[in-house]
Amino acid sequence: MNSTTKLIHSIPTDPLTGSISVPIYQTSTFVQDAPGEHKGYDYARTNNPTRAVLENLIAELEGGQLASAFASGLAAIDAVVKLLECGDEILAVDDIYGGAFRLFTHIYAKFGIKVNYTDTTDVANVIDAITPKTKLVWLETPTNPTLKISDIEAIAAIAHQNGALLCVDNTFASPALQQPIKLGADLVVHSATKYLGGHSDLIAGLVISKTKELGGQIKFIQNASGAILSPHDSWLVIRGIETLQLRVFEHSRNAITVAEFLQNHPLVDQVFYPGLTTHTNHHIAAKQQKAFGGIVSFSLKTDTEAAANEFVCNTQLFKLAESLGGVKSLLCHPATMTHKSIPAEKRKAVGVSDSLIRLSVGLEDACDLIADLDQALSKVHIASGTLETVN
Numbered sequence: 001m002n003s004t005t006k007l008i009h010s011i012p013t014d015p016l017t018g019s020i021s022v023p024i025y026q027t028s029t030f031v032q033d034a035p036g037e038h039k040g041y042d043y044a045r046t047n048n049p050t051r052a053v054l055e056n057l058i059a060e061l062e063g064g065q066l067a068s069a070f071a072s073g074l075a076a077i078d079a080v081v082k083l084l085e086c087g088d089e090i091l092a093v094d095d096i097y098g099g100a101f102r103l104f105t106h107i108y109a110k111f112g113i114k115v116n117y118t119d120t121t122d123v124a125n126v127i128d129a130i131t132p133k134t135k136l137v138w139l140e141t142p143t144n145p146t147l148k149i150s151d152i153e154a155i156a157a158i159a160h161q162n163g164a165l166l167c168v169d170n171t172f173a174s175p176a177l178q179q180p181i182k183l184g185a186d187l188v189v190h191s192a193t194k195y196l197g198g199h200s201d202l203i204a205g206l207v208i209s210k211t212k213e214l215g216g217q218i219k220f221i222q223n224a225s226g227a228i229l230s231p232h233d234s235w236l237v238i239r240g241i242e243t244l245q246l247r248v249f250e251h252s253r254n255a256i257t258v259a260e261f262l263q264n265h266p267l268v269d270q271v272f273y274p275g276l277t278t279h280t281n282h283h284i285a286a287k288q289q290k291a292f293g294g295i296v297s298f299s300l301k302t303d304t305e306a307a308a309n310e311f312v313c314n315t316q317l318f319k320l321a322e323s324l325g326g327v328k329s330l331l332c333h334p335a336t337m338t339h340k341s342i343p344a345e346k347r348k349a350v351g352v353s354d355s356l357i358r359l360s361v362g363l364e365d366a367c368d369l370i371a372d373l374d375q376a377l378s379k380v381h382i383a384s385g386t387l388e389t390v391n
């Protein structure tokens, strides 16, 4: 069966009433016939029927055995780290999501978990950096905001040889484009706030496990630590997932058009988009992804915060905001927004230059989006002096 048809029909209708929409079980507890005799649900932190529909749905979409839904993407990441013990090490991609960096560095370092960072776009770096204490390898691919691509299959093999688990943050690609478990990953996490929700109207996170055993451990942590997703937000994510395929492929189509426009613009320096053949690991992206996603980053030839500021304050359709993956186009300036807490040298070392701008290309008409970028770029030219200063 076609994957879209399968996706739409794997969301169950309500067996009790026939409701075509999944009911929102807004309850804290479930009445029991006798102590311990219930219908599979006893307390809503432990389990909730609405949340269970979402968890089963995402497990199927990612090709995993079990999934757990959390109150945010970071709560999902936090649950995975809790699989580790004091003295264990994580080996993570260097261009990691800022919130994951903060959690690893400022929370888990205190509990004796060490994190080493390496440029995972080159498999040789992973082989060099992995140690006997590495129990978890952490990838994002594509990364935020420079869209670096790592080879999931090759890195899964290295992790497993070393007795470590591989977790992939699949937020940027979504399961519509990439299924890390099928490529060897043990765990997948999502900020469902982004493409899975898809409408910029909720905060949510998911962990999907390859095996029942690992999934059981995550479920235990979900219940024990308690950062669960609410029934209403679970319902919103289910509704978002109904149109996931449609949205993500359209985001990708718009993004490649935008990336090609930027690549040919005289004021633009570098364009970061895995769909461009000039991207370092384009061939790996083409191997492991069905399309290249909706995020495009670029730097200006005038590589200053002032020039970037001039640009981001002059777009009309692209709204200046953190986050991504929604219907409406957004843009952000990582150096002064999402990556502000990272020291300038460290930030630049991973490719986040002063003028780098990240676009979350939405579902508006591509011609309108390009016209918007074009007029905002013309403002940069005027504001930052002359074209002559640009080489």
Ligand SMILES: *Cc1c(COP(=O)(O)O)cnc(C)c1O
Residues within 6 Å of the ligand: 072, 073, 074, 075, 097, 099, 140, 144, 169, 171, 172, 190, 191, 192, 193, 194, 203, 204, 205
């Ligand atoms: C946003 C994001 C997160 C964090 O998710 P929240 O839902 O904001 O907690 C984690 N990873 C990536 C790649 C993200 O973009």
